Amino acid sequence: MRCIGKFQCGTAHCISSSARCDGHMDCEHGEDELSCVRVSGKSSVLQVRTEGVWRTVCSDDWDPDLGSSYIDSLMNHNKTECSSGKVITLKCLECGSRPQFSTRIVGGNLSQEGQFPWQVSLHIQHKHLCGGSIVTARWILTAAHCVYGFSFPQLWMVLVGLTEQPVNEAEYLPVEKIIYHSRYRPRRLDYDIALLKLVEPLTFNEVPYPTCPAQVEPLMPCGVCCAPGEASMSLHSAQVPLISAKVCSQPEVYQGYISPGMICAGYLEGGTDSCQGDSGGPLGCEGNSVWKLVGATSWGQGCAERNKPGVYTRITHALTWIHRQMEVSTTWWQEL
Known part of the structure; x- marks a missing residue:
């Protein structure tokens, strides 16, 4: 199906382009209300899409605790200029560094504390089953085959900063939600990717730290x-x-x-x-x-x-899926 001049909801049907990013879900799965917020330019200016136009978010009356209400309001008004001339810009999360460790690795060595601060251990009923990677304060990336058939959050715990098993007196971080790729099939092992959302966000320091x-x-x-x-x-x-x-x-x-x-x-x-x-x-x-x-x-x-x-x-192949799942499952400002 092709939707010429309209917006396509998955493979099901077409809706008016003006219905995209209007604050109301017209598609069954809400596709029309996704990718409605972006950062633009070298200064990472926050913008939202409304009536087919990208509008800059002003700092006038900005309250981070009311960010969602502000965005909803902007989507339903024709405000195009900021009276103060000041706009909201975002700083991207720093990632991929090792604050506690600077030595380069060599093949086959024991890992030291802080060497891979994004590595986590995924435990099911207090036993290590798989590894994973911290990608944001609330999200852990792992393989779908680790959680397939066991995608009940209450069964899982996430442990960070470990270099040795078994674990004694370690902090177990509970999981709120588990998402694995809808096209994953065990026998083929394609689309072998999953995300775990933590109940509470991590506090980044030397360990843990995101990749x-x-x-x-x-x-x-x-x-x-x-x-x-x-x-x-x-x-x-x-x-x-x-x-x-x-x-x-x-x-x-x-x-x-x-x-x-x-x-x-x-x-x-x-x-x-x-x-x-x-x-x-x-x-x-x-x-x-x-x-x-x-x-x-x-x-x-x-x-x-x-x-x-x-x-x-392959992470580059899965980036769109990763971002989409986090967007669907997150109040956007919680991850900024």
């Missing part, structure tokens, strides 16, 4: 931060190179099973890899002292076998 979801993929060796697996009760890290989809899909490797939503990393000769218990953990690449989240540990054949590198969910 930055990659906008583009680097062409450099990456540091994969592995969660404790069956053979190890300590957090390990290793430096592994990215492998092109063409090489990873060769008959002797993964026989064409690598989709656009997957990325491979490791050594074809084997010897260094993620393993059981690492699922959902981050594949991160460092550039200009900033760490980017490139992948989430997904699958592989065995551990560190020849021609069987690790396969990760």
Whole structure:
């Protein structure tokens, strides 16, 4: 279905373009009220879309605690200028740095406290099952196969800043909501990505600290931060190179099973890899002292076998989904 001159609600039907971002959900799933807020230009000026026009948010009478009401009001009025001349600008969340740690990693070493401050351990009924990455104060990114069939928030707890298992007297952070990709299917392992929303936001300091979801993929060796697996009760890290989809899909490797939503990393000769218990953990690449989240540990054949590198969910391929889920499930100013 094509909606010429109109807005398309999913694959179902078309609505008038003027109904987009008018404060009323006209689509069944509310698609018409998404992506209605943006930051613009080098100064990151806050703008909202109304009547097909992007309007700047003024600082006049601005109250962060009433941000939603202010935005709703702006969407329903034709205000185009600020009487004071002052506007609202936003500062993006700093991410990807390691305030407590500056040494570069080497392959296969034990991780030290603060080395990967975005790494978390996901526990189900007080037992480690998977890893994950902090992406905002309220959101943890992991693999869908970790939570598929167990997507009941009350079963899960998130632990941050750990380098050793088991855990004694650690703070367990409760989970409010679990979302996994609607196109994820266990047998195929494509779209293997999920988000966990914490009940209360984290306070960022040296540990915990968020990583930055990659906008583009680097062409450099990456540091994969592995969660404790069956053979190890300590957090390990290793430096592994990215492998092109063409090489990873060769008959002797993964026989064409690598989709656009997957990325491979490791050594074809084997010897260094993620393993059981690492699922959902981050594949991160460092550039200009900033760490980017490139992948989430997904699958592989065995551990560190020849021609069987690790396969990760490609973050650049999932960015739109990540942002959309957080937007749908969050009162927008809580994440600023």
